[in-house]
Amino acid sequence: MKKHYEVIVVGGGIIGTSIAYHLAKAGKKTAVFESGEVGKKATHAAAGMLGAHAECDKPGTFFQFARASQQVYQQLTIELKNNSGIDIRRHDGGILKIAFTESDRERLMRMAALDSAEWLTAEQVVDMEPDVTKDIIGANFIADDVHVEPIAVCKAFAKGARLFGADIFEYTPVIAIDTDSGVQIQTALGTVEAEHIVIACGVWSGPFFKQLGINKSFYPVKGECLSVWNDRIPLVRTLYHDHCYIVPRHNGKLIIGATMKPKNWDERPELGGIKAIIEKAKTMIPEIDKLKIDRCWAGLRPATVDGNPYIGHHPINNRILFAAGHFRNGILLAPATGEMIRDLIIGQPVKPAWIEAFKLERTEVVIE
Numbered sequence: 001m002k003k004h005y006e007v008i009v010v011g012g013g014i015i016g017t018s019i020a021y022h023l024a025k026a027g028k029k030t031a032v033f034e035s036g037e038v039g040k041k042a043t044h045a046a047a048g049m050l051g052a053h054a055e056c057d058k059p060g061t062f063f064q065f066a067r068a069s070q071q072v073y074q075q076l077t078i079e080l081k082n083n084s085g086i087d088i089r090r091h092d093g094g095i096l097k098i099a100f101t102e103s104d105r106e107r108l109m110r111m112a113a114l115d116s117a118e119w120l121t122a123e124q125v126v127d128m129e130p131d132v133t134k135d136i137i138g139a140n141f142i143a144d145d146v147h148v149e150p151i152a153v154c155k156a157f158a159k160g161a162r163l164f165g166a167d168i169f170e171y172t173p174v175i176a177i178d179t180d181s182g183v184q185i186q187t188a189l190g191t192v193e194a195e196h197i198v199i200a201c202g203v204w205s206g207p208f209f210k211q212l213g214i215n216k217s218f219y220p221v222k223g224e225c226l227s228v229w230n231d232r233i234p235l236v237r238t239l240y241h242d243h244c245y246i247v248p249r250h251n252g253k254l255i256i257g258a259t260m261k262p263k264n265w266d267e268r269p270e271l272g273g274i275k276a277i278i279e280k281a282k283t284m285i286p287e288i289d290k291l292k293i294d295r296c297w298a299g300l301r302p303a304t305v306d307g308n309p310y311i312g313h314h315p316i317n318n319r320i321l322f323a324a325g326h327f328r329n330g331i332l333l334a335p336a337t338g339e340m341i342r343d344l345i346i347g348q349p350v351k352p353a354w355i356e357a358f359k360l361e362r363t364e365v366v367i368e
């Protein structure tokens with residue numbers, strides 16, 4: 001096994017593989033070390049919405065970063081197909097954020113002030129999607145909030161990275177990171193050195209932060225989902241209300257998600273969670289409970305105290321970088337995160353507002 005790389009990425013979820021892809025493409029000799037299989041943790045659980053507008057209800061740096069990442073996906077869809085042969089199954093229908101009450105409407109109207117959101121009346125919504133309940137009072141339509149298949153994106157990043165010369169070691173957990181002389185990782189395969197090490201272990205990044213003297217914590221927000229076979233509801237657009245969504249996939253199935261269970265480390269879906277999201281989905285499409293279950297699953301969103309990811313350098317060791325804590329938006333933010341870490345490593349300019357917003361030393365306002 002090679003004992004030296006320019007960059008080692010610890011963690012092979014969508015964040016780690018995006019970073020590896022962007023660095024390998026830029027000519028950096030890169031290796032990814034992954035505990036299990038690439039893309040099998042939070043990435044595997046995600047619905048794949050690129051919900052820059054669906055997830056932000058106010059303008060600001062997070063929204064700009066999310067929007068930039070969403071826009072990168074437009075060119076990535078073709079680029080990843082060319083460079084890896086994998087279709088990331090971008091689905092262009094957009095999102096309808098539904099309002100049932102006046103307070104829903106007021107919140108959505110504020111969001112409509114952001115670019116690209118358009119307020120539609122209940123009649124317009126039902127014309128577009130005839131299976132939506134007549135109980136709504138309208139919806140925000142966001143054409144740009146498309147979705148992709150997260151596992152396909154992660155596989156495409158990993159394969160593309162390999163084809164640009166990266167090595168990806170699955171079933172090879174990183175046990176420790178040493179900074180005594182240079183930077184190196186300890187694995188079951190031995191010690192491996194690098195010019196730079198990037199920590200991208202999702203919710204499992206905490207122990208590495210601690211080992212490297214950073215006093216930041218992560219906690220899981222468990223999310224449960226199910227997919228259903230669909231032969232009767234011709235849904236084109238994703239429906240979204242109160243953190244519940246119904247996403248139409250290319251293969252005709254619908255994804256229904258997702259619960260939010262903070263500080264729950266159990267990766268198995270619970271009957272109560274699945275029941276709750278079916279009930280919420282029924283409020284949007286009453287007919288949905290006639291569909292047949294395909295499968296249920298759960299995953300752990302990597303949350304930080306202020307809800308924003310940590311993306312940037314270690315405060316005193318420039319050879320160590322972090323890219324973790326993408327919470328509900330890791331699929332959306334993966335391209336911009338990969339580009340940002342690449343640029344920090346190769347010395348290309350990065351927007352100062354992004355460095356400030358995601359740096360480790362920021363002042364954090366705790367989210368509820």
Ligand SMILES: Cc1cc2nc3c(=O)[nH]c(=O)nc-3n(C[C@H](O)[C@H](O)[C@H](O)COP(=O)(O)OP(=O)(O)OC[C@H]3O[C@@H](n4cnc5c(N)ncnc54)[C@H](O)[C@@H]3O)c2cc1C
Nearest residue numbers: 011013015035042043047048049174202223329330331332
């Ligand atoms: C139900 C659900 C729905 C979601 N829907 C969306 C959505 O629609 N859109 C969106 O943008 N986001 C969504 N998300 C959020 C998104 O899934 C996450 O933000 C994203 O997957 C985080 O990616 P990651 O690479 O940081 O973490 P992960 O995918 O968890 O990857 C971290 C990797 O690090 C590895 N690892 C851990 N410890 C070590 C170690 N010691 N050595 C080596 N490797 C290690 C793990 O095995 C894992 O593969 C959803 C999440 C859930 C749970």
